Amino acid sequence: MKILGQILAIGNVLNGGTAKGQADGFDLPVFTKLTAMKDATGKSLLEYIMLKLKEADPDADIMIKQLITKTVFKDCDNEYIKNKARELQAMFGNAKASFDQITSLNDPYKSTFPGDDTFVGLMSEFLDQTKKECD
Helix, strand or coil: CHHHHHHHHHHHHHCCCCCCCCCCCCCCCHHHHHHHCECCCCCEHHHHHHHHHHHHCCCHHHHHHHHHHHHCCCCCCHHHHHHHHHHHHHHHHHHHHHHHHHHHHHHHHHHHCCCCCHHHHHHHHHHHHHHHHHC
């Protein structure tokens, strides 16, 4: 409840003076913004909230661990997870094969176009970066 209260309070401060200010609640998609919003030092809004809660209550980390324990799926179906992992591996394999086809086409374009072609240069950089991420 304290975490939710902090999220609501910070949201009301950030949205003060607008129609969204002084809200009595918030939608669940707000949770995705807690890690995206960062301060000047790079700390996320979620990290800020957790540090404030810990300052106010030294036992907050114990409560957070209990919350995590209660919300973790204890009775998850391992077979379901294995099947989903296989699906993801297959999807990645298909995407990688498609990517390999595209990169194999990149070399002929380099020899066809002059070396100062901006599109080809940018495309080569993009493909190199994508290959690093795939690997």
